[in-house]
Amino acid sequence: MTRTLAIALTAAVLLAASPLSRGQEPQPPAPPKHGKPPMTDEQRAELEQQLNDTWNKMPLDQKSRLMRLHRALNQMPPEERRFIHDRIERFLNMSPEERARLKQNAERWKNMTPEERQQAREQFRQHRKEFEEKWRQEHPGEDPPPFPFRSQPPPPPPPAPAQEPTN
Numbered sequence: 383m384t385r386t387l388a389i390a391l392t393a394a395v396l397l398a399a400s401p402l403s404r405g406q407e408p409q410p411p412a413p414p415k416h417g418k419p420p421m422t423d424e425q426r427a428e429l430e431q432q433l434n435d436t437w438n439k440m441p442l443d444q445k446s447r448l449m450r451l452h453r454a455l456n457q458m459p460p461e462e463r464r465f466i467h468d469r470i471e472r473f474l475n476m477s478p479e480e481r482a483r484l485k486q487n488a489e490r491w492k493n494m495t496p497e498e499r500q501q502a503r504e505q506f507r508q509h510r511k512e513f514e515e516k517w518r519q520e521h522p523g524e525d526p527p528p529f530p531f532r533s534q535p536p537p538p539p540p541p542a543p544a545q546e547p548t549n
Contacts, residue, residue, distance in 0.1 A: 513526065514526045
């Protein structure tokens, strides 16, 4: 099994094994991987065995979908692959409340009519435009950051430059 397929399979297994996908209460998110020590050869072999067992138990249609996903990921430019990786990491590190909110928003979007979706897009564009205008007024010469999520407060304005006394 190639390393990329193992990564894709791991992501699929983690998402499929998510408590939300089984209708159970989600567990607290695991701490980010940044502080984990490197795996030993024994741990790596055990993980590979678990992945192989999972792959062997997987129905043919899921294997087919996963292989298409693997091919598509391999054909993507590195920055797009990184974007997808970051989204998966973000999802896996979400709190149970954030996952529930994400699920509710997806359901709400799915139930919207095309007209309601268009109206929501226009509202977002308007909010984004207002955010960028406000940012440019407070931070002249700087590009605005990505639009903040509701749970994140907007970034603070930069400190005012100290005025030097004139002689």
